[in-house]
Amino acid sequence: MGDFLKKIKIIISVALFITSFFCFTTTSFAAQVDGKYVTLGGETFGVKFYNDGVIIVQLEDFYDGEKYVCPAKSSGLAVNDIIKKANGNDIKSNEDLQKTAYECNGEPISIEFERNGEILERKITPIHNTAGSYLLGAWVRDSCAGIGTITYYDTDNNYFAALGHGICDNDTNALLPLGFGEVVHANISSVTKSITGKAGSLNGYFTNDKIGNLTKNTDVGVFGTINNIISNKGKIEIADLDEIKVGKASIYTTINCDEIGCYDVEITKICTSDSESNENFVIKITSDKLLEECGGIVQGMSGSPIVQDGKLVGAVTHVFLNKTNEGYGVAIQNMVEHSVD
Numbered sequence: 001m002g003d004f005l006k007k008i009k010i011i012i013s014v015a016l017f018i019t020s021f022f023c024f025t026t027t028s029f030a031a032q033v034d035g036k037y038v039t040l041g042g043e044t045f046g047v048k049f050y051n052d053g054v055i056i057v058q059l060e061d062f063y064d065g066e067k068y069v070c071p072a073k074s075s076g077l078a079v080n081d082i083i084k085k086a087n088g089n090d091i092k093s094n095e096d097l098q099k100t101a102y103e104c105n106g107e108p109i110s111i112e113f114e115r116n117g118e119i120l121e122r123k124i125t126p127i128h129n130t131a132g133s134y135l136l137g138a139w140v141r142d143s144c145a146g147i148g149t150i151t152y153y154d155t156d157n158n159y160f161a162a163l164g165h166g167i168c169d170n171d172t173n174a175l176l177p178l179g180f181g182e183v184v185h186a187n188i189s190s191v192t193k194s195i196t197g198k199a200g201s202l203n204g205y206f207t208n209d210k211i212g213n214l215t216k217n218t219d220v221g222v223f224g225t226i227n228n229i230i231s232n233k234g235k236i237e238i239a240d241l242d243e244i245k246v247g248k249a250s251i252y253t254t255i256n257c258d259e260i261g262c263y264d265v266e267i268t269k270i271c272t273s274d275s276e277s278n279e280n281f282v283i284k285i286t287s288d289k290l291l292e293e294c295g296g297i298v299q300g301m302s303g304s305p306i307v308q309d310g311k312l313v314g315a316v317t318h319v320f321l322n323k324t325n326e327g328y329g330v331a332i333q334n335m336v337e338h339s340v341d
Contacts, residue, residue, distance in 0.1 A: 037235040040312065041150030041162070041305050042252030042260040046186035046206040047214065047222070049167055050143045052179035053082040053114065054091055057171040058139035065130050070137035075124040077113065077138065080174040084119070085112035092179070094142045101126045101134050114177070141169065144176070147186045147204055149253055149303035151221065151315040151335065152236075160212065160226045161339055163303040164315035164330040165278045166219045181214030183224060191255055193295035194324035202255065202300030218338045220278045220330050221303070221315070239311035241273050241333050244281060251283070251316060253304035255294060263287035267308065267329070275337055278317045278330040285325045296325035 056079050061068040083091050086100040087110050100109060108123045126134035150162045160183075166175045185207040194200035212226035246269065250262050269282040283306065285296045294301075297319035304316040306329050315335065318328040 036238045038152040038238060038312065039155050039234070040236045040252060040307070041152050041160070041303070042254060043150050043258065044147055044186045044188055044202065044204065044254045044300065045150055045162065045211070046145065046147055046184040046204075047167070048143070048145050048182040048184065048206075049176065049178070049214070049217075050180045051082070051141065052177040053084045054094055054097055054140040054142045055169060055172075055174065055176060056081045056083065056138050057141050057169055060137055060139060062129050062135055062137055064127050069127050071124050071127050072136045072138040075111075075122045077111070077122060077124070078115070080115070080169075080172050082114040082177050083111055083140065084114060086110070092142075094140055097136075097140060101136055104134055106134065144170075145206075147188075147202055147300045148222075149301055149316075151303045151305050151332075152312060153226065158212075158226050159223070159339075161221050161223050161303075161335050163222050164220065164317040164335065165302060166217050167222060175219060176217060178214060178217040181217075181222075181224065182210055183212040183214060183226065185209045185211060185258075187257055188254055188300075189257075191294050191298060193293070194298050194319060195295055196324065197321055199319050199321060199324065200295055200298035202298055204300075216339070219276060220338050221335045223339045236307070237311045238332050238336065239308070239313040241331055243311065244270060244308065244313045244331060246270065247308070249283070249306055249308035249313065251301075251304045251306050253301050253316070255290070261289070263290045265306065267306075267313075268326070271328075273331065275334045277334070279328040280314065280331040280334065281329050283316065283327060283329050291325060296323075297327045 059073045061070045091097050104126050108125045111124050112121050128134050148163045150160055153160045168175050186204050188202050188204040190203045192200040212224055214224040216223040246267055249265050249267050251265050254260050264287045266284045266286050267281050268284050301316050306314045312332050314329040314332045317330045320326045
């Protein structure tokens, strides 16, 4: 859902939330659909997500003693730009960019950044505010955390797929660039029900048990390696796109501690087979238990596998705010296609 992320924002004048940043090499998992069978998910998990660079989430004017200024905006930077380097040095955290601005003494900084897949460069001269701190006038983010649901496992390769949508910035909705991501166990302690106009959420906590790493963040799901398969369920066949139809289905999700439940839903509409879309069909919750305890679909259910006629057809991705018992699902074939490098 849209609020998967726990928001972490800083303006480049204050030292807040700094975490070590690592480089992670992705791996191809072409074998994960061998025989078209996978192991069903439904377990919740926690993600600690670290960007590849820092993403600009807001540009903000500040007062320099005479007028309001914003060096980042004046130099041509924009929201969703991903800052990679400053003066030739890698920017791996908010603190790295902050330090460069502090130490510039009013001299121009060379900023290398990514915009729409293209690497660009600009010169920016930080300006000091009334407190004497040199600022760029940009809010940036280097990391986030949240809870989601695993869709399926490839037990032969210790590989998993989850969420059914990408991890995006909470403010700009831009897909975040993956630098490194840790996957940990998450236990659900309570549920905040969805109500008309507001999505609820699965509420829980991360354990210290690291179970894997993210390798890809895409519009139709996140993918990665896992140390130990935590599901003891049997194999299930992956449905072809043309096998998804209007009618009864089930979702597997966790709304209480670590207990996976199977709940009745109905696929009410087929929308598109577009492989870049995570809104391929519409589901309606018909389970009395889910309606009573969750109000329908809540944040954290993203990735919950959807099974129809004994085959895995997709995963929950969104909730409709005007009808919280309904939402979108992504076709499993689209997730599989994007899982392979």
